[in-house]
Amino acid sequence: MKxxxxxxxxxxxxxxxxxxxxxxxxxxxxxxxxxxxxAVGLSRLGHTPVYCTRLGEDPIGRQILDxxxxxxxxxxxxxxxxxxxxxxxxxxSTQEGDPEIAYYRQGSAASKMAPRDVDRLxxxxxxxxxxxxxxxxxxxxAMSATVRLLDRxxxxxxxxxxxxxxxxxxxxxxxxxVSALNRLAGYAQVxxxxxxxxxxxxxxxxxxxxxxxxxxxxxxxxxxxxxxxGAYYSANSGGSGYASGIEVERIVDTxxxxxxxxxxxxxxxxxxxPLSEAARRGNAIGAIxxxxxxxxxxxPTREELRxxxxxxxxxxx
Numbered sequence: 347m348k349x350x351x352x353x354x355x356x357x358x359x360x361x362x363x364x365x366x367x368x369x370x371x372x373x374x375x376x377x378x379x380x381x382x383x384x385a386v387g388l389s390r391l392g393h394t395p396v397y398c399t400r401l402g403e404d405p406i407g408r409q410i411l412d413x414x415x416x417x418x419x420x421x422x423x424x425x426x427x428x429x430x431x432x433x434x435x436x437x438x439s440t441q442e443g444d445p446e447i448a449y450y451r452q453g454s455a456a457s458k459m460a461p462r463d464v465d466r467l468x469x470x471x472x473x474x475x476x477x478x479x480x481x482x483x484x485x486x487x488a489m490s491a492t493v494r495l496l497d498r499x500x501x502x503x504x505x506x507x508x509x510x511x512x513x514x515x516x517x518x519x520x521x522x523x524v525s526a527l528n529r530l531a532g533y534a535q536v537x538x539x540x541x542x543x544x545x546x547x548x549x550x551x552x553x554x555x556x557x558x559x560x561x562x563x564x565x566x567x568x569x570x571x572x573x574x575x576g577a578y579y580s581a582n583s584g585g586s587g588y589a590s591g592i593e594v595e596r597i598v599d600t601x602x603x604x605x606x607x608x609x610x611x612x613x614x615x616x617x618x619x620p621l622s623e624a625a626r627r628g629n630a631i632g633a634i635x636x637x638x639x640x641x642x643x644x645x646p647t648r649e650e651l652r653x654x655x656x657x658x659x660x661x662x663x
Contacts, residue, residue, distance in 0.1 A: 347616045348420075349388055349474045350504075352398040352495055353381030353481040354456035354488075355414075356449075357406035357434035364439045367446050376643070377413045378435050380478045380511055380605050387609030387631065387645040389418045393616065398423040398467060398495075402432040402455040423467055430455040437601065445601060449515075457485040461494040474616055475499045476608065477534075478509045479527045483516035489526065496533040507615075508534035509608050510543045520546075532563050536615065538608060540571040553578035557586070569625050571607055571632075579625040589625035592633035593659035602642060606635035609645060627651070633660045 358378035361370035385395035397419050401407035403426050410432065414421050433451030440446070451457060477496065482489040499506060510527050517523035524547055531537050531547075537560045539547060544556035557568040557580035570578045576591035610628030619627070630651060637660050638644025646654070654660055 347473045348394045348396055348471050349385075349476060349612060349616070350396045350398060350423075350469070350472045350499075351381040351385050351476050352492060353379055353478065354433055354451065354454065354484060355379040355382040355397070355399055355401070355410045356451060356454075357409060357432060358437060359434065360437045361439045364441055367436055367438045367448055370436075370438065373436070375409070377410055378437075380480050380509070381476070382410075382413075382419075383602055383605035383642040383645070384476055384608050384612070385414075385419045386417045386642045387606060388613060390645050390647050391609070391613045391651070392648060393613060394418075394420060396420040396423060396472065398464075400425050400427060400430075400455045400459050400463070402426070402430055403428045404432055406434055407432040407455070425463070427455050427458075430458055433457070447601075451484060454484075456481070457488055459491045460487040461490050464491050464494040464498065467495070467498075469498060469502060469504070472499070472502075472504055474612065475504055475506045476509070476612055477506060477530060478511040479523075479530065480511050480513050480516070482526060482530060483513055483523070492530065496530065500533055505536070505615075506534045507536040507538065507608065507612055509538040509604060510540075510547060511604060512543050512546070528563070531560060531565065534565055536567045536569070536611065537565045538569050538571065538604075538611060540604065541573070544570055554580070554586075567621055569611060569621070569628065571604065571628075576629050577607070577625040579621045581621050585621065587622060589622060589629055592629050592654065594633045594637055595659065595661050597636050602635045602644075603632040605642070606645060607632040626655070630654050 358376040359373040362372040433454035436448040438446035548559040553570040561582040580586035607628035610631040611624040614624035
């Protein structure tokens, strides 16, 4: 199955030693971006991710193209430019909590994507579209490009999943962020908020009320991520419940957990599995990812996923 993703891939430089970023002396180079992470995960499970982005003609852009090739990600919708650089980010190292992050993406090649770029895309053969709330926050033109793509796939009857993936620092203010993300969620057949995100976006604190909010706005399916407690799933056609969390013996890095969850949900649904199994698979892949340092290197193969689901936990490496 072909899954289309639109977003910004960036160079990632991870500090090797714990502490504030400004004191870091050594970094490991990798690739970051929520949509890139999802693409990598889908590929490892045997699906065909198609990535739509814009890269600079620079070493980081080349590194990202090589990474896509190594992970069997279709680059037919990737464009390159000499006019803007590829974005990058720094990630700190921490032994507890979320790591410090610094973005360098303002004016990047991807941030200049516009509706005219989307109008040129060949969408033939696309079976699914996954969108996050990150890329639309990068610039006004990125928001417009995302809406144009959603309009196009909706007209073609292509299902959409939407992960709000809040990045408040990229939006001018909270009110704008909430309005924009709920507008985008209105296009989706599957909405994937975290419990904290859902509270901010809907004004409701309970997972059942968050799901009901998005059902009322047209989403057939909603899965609310509950962190270590698992996930709550709900279909407006009937059927809701909880998928238990997966035990992780050693948490290494929480970044990428939500992207891993999205991989599990999307892959399960396009394989015809029920929403309950999609939530269960999402929990498992999210748990596997946080036992690794990189944003996407821990995403499992089908065999690795099967082993974790059978064991019910992620063992320390």
